[in-house]
Amino acid sequence: MNVSEQENYCKIEVAIPGLQREDFFINIDDNLLSIAVLHKKEHFDAGEKFQLHEFNYECFRRHIILPDTVEKEFVRAEYNEGILVMYLLKTKYPAKSAPMQVMVY
Numbered sequence: 001m002n003v004s005e006q007e008n009y010c011k012i013e014v015a016i017p018g019l020q021r022e023d024f025f026i027n028i029d030d031n032l033l034s035i036a037v038l039h040k041k042e043h044f045d046a047g048e049k050f051q052l053h054e055f056n057y058e059c060f061r062r063h064i065i066l067p068d069t070v071e072k073e074f075v076r077a078e079y080n081e082g083i084l085v086m087y088l089l090k091t092k093y094p095a096k097s098a099p100m101q102v103m104v105y
Helices: none
Strands: 002-005 009-015 024-029 032-040 057-065 070-080 083-090 100-102
Touching: 024 070, 070 100
Parallel strands: none
Antiparallel strands: 002 009, 009 083, 024 032, 024 100, 032 057, 070 083
């Protein structure tokens, strides 16, 4: 994970290859950014013989505390070639907002 801060925005990059944008659940509540992934693996080796096989999921969860000056309503998230990139605009004054979910494009 890379987190960088510029004058007008913060940029968060997370390397999570092999997923679809629909696998991400990103929420912001107060100053806490939560990134979660739930991905069902459906690949089976033809030579494997199972006595019992329970579902196989890949899970990932990360929490990041955001600065008070991040404008939470204008977060942009993109997933391309295994990298989730989020841009968070900054304001000069502390910004309050209701809990929200971020869509990944």
